[in-house]
Amino acid sequence: MLIETLSVFPEVFEPYMSASIMGRARSMGALDFCAYDLRDWTHDRHRTVDDAPFGGGQGMLMKCEPIYEAVEDIRTKHETSPHIIFVTPCGASFDQACAQRLACHERLLFVCGRYEGMDERALDLADERISLGDYVLTGGELAALVIADAVVRLIPGVLGDEKSAVDESFSDGLLEYAQYTRPADYHGKQVPDVLLSGNHAAVDAWRRKSSLERTARFRPDLLEQAELSEQERVWVKQFMDQRAHNEGE
Numbered sequence: 001m002l003i004e005t006l007s008v009f010p011e012v013f014e015p016y017m018s019a020s021i022m023g024r025a026r027s028m029g030a031l032d033f034c035a036y037d038l039r040d041w042t043h044d045r046h047r048t049v050d051d052a053p054f055g056g057g058q059g060m061l062m063k064c065e066p067i068y069e070a071v072e073d074i075r076t077k078h079e080t081s082p083h084i085i086f087v088t089p090c091g092a093s094f095d096q097a098c099a100q101r102l103a104c105h106e107r108l109l110f111v112c113g114r115y116e117g118m119d120e121r122a123l124d125l126a127d128e129r130i131s132l133g134d135y136v137l138t139g140g141e142l143a144a145l146v147i148a149d150a151v152v153r154l155i156p157g158v159l160g161d162e163k164s165a166v167d168e169s170f171s172d173g174l175l176e177y178a179q180y181t182r183p184a185d186y187h188g189k190q191v192p193d194v195l196l197s198g199n200h201a202a203v204d205a206w207r208r209k210s211s212l213e214r215t216a217r218f219r220p221d222l223l224e225q226a227e228l229s230e231q232e233r234v235w236v237k238q239f240m241d242q243r244a245h246n247e248g249e
């Protein structure tokens with residue numbers, strides 16, 4: 001996969017994109033990364049990328065010309081056209097399903113805003129607009145890094161263990177099951193016996209139930225969409241009743 005970014009702070013990407021799993025993905029050839037400086041597509045002495053909004057108001061807006069010129073140039077740098085993502089608070093909220101969808105693209109270009117926003121016409125270039133959530137960052141760079149991180153770890157081979165991206169939270173719409181490592185007894189806090197039993201079927205069953213219990217406890221909203229068996233719905237109801245009971249105490 002090729003990931004590219006277009007922003008006025010291209011230098012913020014490299015440290016993260018060369019560390020840990022991202023760095024490994026690049027050295028194994030699963031990921032190529034390139035950060036472009038939007039100012040390279042300006043034509044004035046001050047390399048201006050922003051201007052005051054028509055109609056008045058606070059702050060500066062990113063101009064549309066450098067963004068159009070840059071995207072046009074970057075688009076033709078490789079044979080495959082990029083899937084163009086504008087990171088902006090007015091986009092759809094990012095989630096694991098979106099990460100999975102983006103992981104199927106060969107080439108992603110993130111366009112990152114700064115200042116108080118951008119000229120609305122620039123947004124016409126977007127294949128999609130994505131927001132990290134309902135809060136405002138000073139720019140889209142961090143949002144692009146978060147999305148890139150969630151996507152890159154889904155590329156086959158990047159995590160090493162193919163199962164680890166399948167088993168985790170949200171991959172089946174539920175939170176991940178509880179996990180433990182040594183010691184089996186920490187000041188009286190015991191690891192569940194079944195996990196020490198060596199009985200794989202029993203461990204799998206316990207994990208499914210743990211996943212349901214943790215979801216009911218910490219993110220009950222996720223259960224509305226989850227695909228559950230009759231038995232699982234009964235357990236969920238029990239966990240929810242237990243939760244209501246504990247809260248009432």
Ligand code: ADE
Nearest residue numbers: 087088131132136137143
């Ligand atoms: N730029 C500023 N705030 C943002 C957000 N919440 N998500 C994505 N990009 C942003």
